[in-house]
Amino acid sequence: TDMSREETVLIVDYDGDGETDATWTARENETVTAADSEEAPEPGDGEGDPEPGDNDETTPEPGSNDETSEPGNDGEFPEPGNADETPEPGDNGEATPEPGDPGQANPPRTSPGNANGGSGFSSSTPERVDGEGEVTYIAGPDRIATAVAISRQGWKKADAVILASGADASLIDAALAAPLAGQEDAPILLSVQNSLEPSVIAEIRRLGAMKVYAVGALSRSVTDELRAALPGIEIEHLKGRDRWETASLISAKIENPQGVFVVGADALADAVSAAPFAAANGYVIQPARPDGAFELDYPLTANRYILGGPALVRDIPGYTRIYGADRYATNKALIEALPFEHDNIYFADGHTLVDALTGAALAARSEAAVILVAGNRESLNFAPAAGSKIYALGSLK
Numbered sequence: 130t131d132m133s134r135e136e137t138v139l140i141v142d143y144d145g146d147g148e149t150d151a152t153w154t155a156r157e158n159e160t161v162t163a164a165d166s167e168e169a170p171e172p173g174d175g176e177g178d179p180e181p182g183d184n185d186e187t188t189p190e191p192g193s194n195d196e197t198s199e200p201g202n203d204g205e206f207p208e209p210g211n212a213d214e215t216p217e218p219g220d221n222g223e224a225t226p227e228p229g230d231p232g233q234a235n236p237p238r239t240s241p242g243n244a245n246g247g248s249g250f251s252s253s254t255p256e257r258v259d260g261e262g263e264v265t266y267i268a269g270p271d272r273i274a275t276a277v278a279i280s281r282q283g284w285k286k287a288d289a290v291i292l293a294s295g296a297d298a299s300l301i302d303a304a305l306a307a308p309l310a311g312q313e314d315a316p317i318l319l320s321v322q323n324s325l326e327p328s329v330i331a332e333i334r335r336l337g338a339m340k341v342y343a344v345g346a347l348s349r350s351v352t353d354e355l356r357a358a359l360p361g362i363e364i365e366h367l368k369g370r371d372r373w374e375t376a377s378l379i380s381a382k383i384e385n386p387q388g389v390f391v392v393g394a395d396a397l398a399d400a401v402s403a404a405p406f407a408a409a410n411g412y413v414i415q416p417a418r419p420d421g422a423f424e425l426d427y428p429l430t431a432n433r434y435i436l437g438g439p440a441l442v443r444d445i446p447g448y449t450r451i452y453g454a455d456r457y458a459t460n461k462a463l464i465e466a467l468p469f470e471h472d473n474i475y476f477a478d479g480h481t482l483v484d485a486l487t488g489a490a491l492a493a494r495s496e497a498a499v500i501l502v503a504g505n506r507e508s509l510n511f512a513p514a515a516g517s518k519i520y521a522l523g524s525l526k
Contacts, residue, residue, distance in 0.1 A: 264519045267488070273319045275523045276487040277332045280316035282520075283491040287315055289340040290333055291490070292355075294347055295319035295483065302345025303486055304400035304414065305376045306367070308383050309342060310490040311408025317487045323348045330358045342367060342382075345375050372416055377426055380413045388412040388432025391448065393441030394419045398456035401485050402463050402501065403436055405475075408493035417442045436463065460501040469498040476500040477522040484523030 267282050269275040272295050280290075291310045293303035303317055310317050316336070318329050333341065333355075343352055343366040352364050367382070369375040372394075380386070387410055390403040394416050407414050412432065417423040421443040435442045435450040436459060444450070451466050453459040456479055475492045477485035479501030492499050502525065 264521050266521045266525075268484075268521075268523050272481075272483045272487075272523070273321075273326050274328060275484050276317060276319045277328050279484075279487050279491050279522065280318060280332055280336070283494060284314075284316055284336055287313075287336040287338050289313040289315040289342060290336065290338045291315050291317045291342050291344060292320060292329075292347065292351075293317065293344040294322050296322060296346070297483075299346040300483055300486060301372055301395075301397050301400060301416070302375055304397060304404055304489075305372070305379050305416070306342065306344045307404035307408045307486075307489050307493070308386075308411065308413050309379055311493045312383060312411065313340075313342070314494070315342070315490065317490045319483075319487065320347060320351055322346060323350050325351055325354050325358075330355070333359060333362075339363060340365070344368070344379065345372075373418070376415055380415065380426060383411065383413055386411055386413050386427070386429065389425060389429055389434070390414045391423050391433075391435045391442050391445070392416055393421070393437045396437050396441055397482055398479065398501065399436035399441075399459055401482050401489065401499070402456070402460040403434075404486065404489035405492040405497060405499050406463070406467050406469065408490055409496045457501055457503065464498045464500065470496040471498075471517055473497040473518045473520065474500065475520045475522055476502050476525065478524050479503055481524065488520075488522040 267275070267278050269278045276295075280287075291303070291306050291313075293299065293306060299322075303319070306317070309315070315338075318332060320326065320329060339361070340363040341355060343355075343364055345368055347366070347368070352366060355362060355364055367375060367378045369378050388407075390400075390407055390412055392399040392403065392414065396416075400414050400416070403412070403414055406412065415423065415425065421439070421441060423442060423445060430447075433445075433448045435445060435448045436452060438452050439450075442450075451459065451462050453462045460479065473492070473495045475485075475488050475497060477488055477499055479485070480503065482501075485499045485501060488499050499522070
């Protein structure tokens with residue numbers, strides 16, 4: 130990244146020859162190839178951190194992944210400030226509105242210690258917060274860039290990556306794939322449904338990944354684009370007719386499952402809360418049917434959990450239920466009930482959930498939790514242990 134310019138610029142060297150092949154300007158969201166630019170900036174040091182995230186969630190509807198459309202007609206995610214949000218069902222089965230005012234989806238902000246705001250593709254200089262130790266922010270200007278920043282924070286190289294649609298209605302697919310991310314030690318990257326951001330291709334190339342698990346509602350054009358940009362890469366598309374078939378395809382890839390979390394059909398928040406532990410410990414995540422019924426595809430005799438209230442998942446003999454009054458209480462109950470490590474603690478916006486989701490694979494590497502908060506760290510409902518390293522993902526202030 131070029132830190133000397135007024136806007137953030139990502140410089141891409143596709144073939145590794147030291148020559149700039151393309152640049153991406155954050156302010157204009159514009160990609161320019163070297164042939165189109167009279168003067169290509171020299172690569173910088175890749176440090177810095179704007180802290181915008183995303184706050185544009187709509188509740189996913191059950192049904193076919195094939196019929197999911199991206200927000201907007203141009204493949205872009207919604208602009209900030211969309212107030213027409215649908216509250217997601219709470220973990221007690223009731224429709225629970227989100228605490229606080231969501232505000233803007235992507236408020237620009239600058240962390241202390243970096244007056245220029247820095248690059249969206251790396252973590253910031255830690256900010257000291259009274260009583261909480263140091264907080265390091267990992268964020269990008271949107272959810273796709275934040276996923277790239279999380280990948281860069283956690284992985285110098287990876288043999289495989291998980292690639293999923295970043296559309297709100299399709300995030301459940303990425304959540305179900307968290308155990309696969311843990312098994313393969315793979316970051317979770319996002320895409321719009323029908324095309325890839327150059328930064329995502331550049332990140333897969335940087336990691337040296339030779340396999341991509343394309344999960345759920347990604348179109349054929351995305352996988353074709355991957356093959357064209359990264360010759361020789363292996364792509365496996367795990368996409369069923371609906372989320373339940375997609376869940377079965379993903380679970381079939383988990384070698385010797387150690388446990389299971391059953392969540393409500395639309396309970397993305399509960400799936401995201403379970404994702405770090407599932408990824409670290411070889412658990413699968415399975416959605417119940419809309420009527421709350423559930424049948425496991427294979428026998429498990431231990432480590433069987435239901436997340437959410439009985440209106441979301443019916444009682445199942447031999448399963449332990451964990452839930453609270455809302456998504457935040459369920460998240461806290463899960464963290465208190467299971468043996469997480471607390472040397473590293475990650476917290477993320479519990480309203481949008483997307484940054485918590487892509488951060489789950491990173492948290493799993495240190496067997497840490499992702500704590501959901503209502504838009505800012507003041508709503509943190511978990512007291513960090515002394516000496517914990519604290520990371521804020523995406524849009525948190």
